[in-house]
Amino acid sequence: MPQQPEVPLDGLYGDLVMDHYRHPHNRALISEADIEAEEFNPFCGDRAALQIKLDGQGKVCNVSARSEGCSIIQAATSMLSDMLPGKSLCELTAIAERFRASMYNGTGDDTEGLGDLLALQVVRRYPVRIKCALLPLVALEEGIKAYHSKAG
Ligand code: ZN
Numbered sequence: 001m002p003q004q005p006e007v008p009l010d011g012l013y014g015d016l017v018m019d020h021y022r023h024p025h026n027r028a029l030i031s032e033a034d035i036e037a038e039e040f041n042p043f044c045g046d047r048a049a050l051q052i053k054l055d056g057q058g059k060v061c062n063v064s065a066r067s068e069g070c071s072i073i074q075a076a077t078s079m080l081s082d083m084l085p086g087k088s089l090c091e092l093t094a095i096a097e098r099f100r101a102s103m104y105n106g107t108g109d110d111t112e113g114l115g116d117l118l119a120l121q122v123v124r125r126y127p128v129r130i131k132c133a134l135l136p137l138v139a140l141e142e143g144i145k146a147y148h149s150k151a152g
Contacts (some may be wrong), residue, residue, distance in 0.1 A: 004044050005126045006071060015127050016119035017075040024078035030064045037125075037143030039135050046073040048136040050143055052084065060084045060092070065136065072123055073130035077117040078138045089144050096137050 009017050033051035040047050046069030053062035065081030067074045083095060095113050103112065103124060111118055120133045 004122065007123055007126050007129055007131065009071065009122065011122075013119040013122045015074055017122065018061040019073065020075040020078040020119075022117065024065070024067070024074055026063045026065045026078070026081040029060050029066075033062075033064070035143040037139040038147065039138055039139040039142065041069070041073075041131055041135050044132065046132055046135050046141045047136065048073060048077045050077075050081070050136065050139045052143065054089075056120060057088075059086055059088050061086075067136065070129075070132055072120070072129055073135055076117070076133045080140065081121065083113070083115050085142075089147070092140065093144060096125050096141055099137055100134060102147040103133060118133045 008014065030051045030053050031140070034054045035052040037048070038047065038049040048067045049065070051064035052060055057062040063081045063084045064079045065070065067077035083090060084128070087095070092114075098110065099113075099114055099117050102110070102118075103120065107118065107121065116146065123133045125127045
């Protein structure tokens with residue numbers, strides 16, 4: 001396995017990443033999820049699995065987010081899971097786009113709706129690790145896509 005550069009996790013953002021890594025949120029499995037998606041990155045053995053339950057209005061009412069691998073994927077999965085409840089799939093797609101753009105281009109002033117995900121800006125200086133931060137996002141997007149094609 002190729003050597004992955006270590007991302008120094010100190011400072012305000014680093015502390016937040018470590019906090020989610022040590023105490024990941026929303027790990028309990030859901031029994032009847034509307035959306036289920038899993039992504040794997042063989043490059044560093046990262047895995048992210050999401051389950052989403054929608055309410056009658058099409059908004060997220062329950063989330064399960066589980067991951068294994070490096071600290072970045074585990075923190076990113078937990079942070080993303082906190083963003084989902086109460087949002088429609090359209091809103092989630094918009095957040096996903098904004099988060100991906102922020103990882104490649106920086107946020108500028110456009111930080112709306114990113115919450116703790118902003119802390120992953122510490123990863124930006126290590127381009128190969130950006131994949132780790134974005135893996136749960138890819139799972140989310142694939143899950144939404146599959147849900148739409150199933151719903152027609
Ligand atoms: Zn990783």
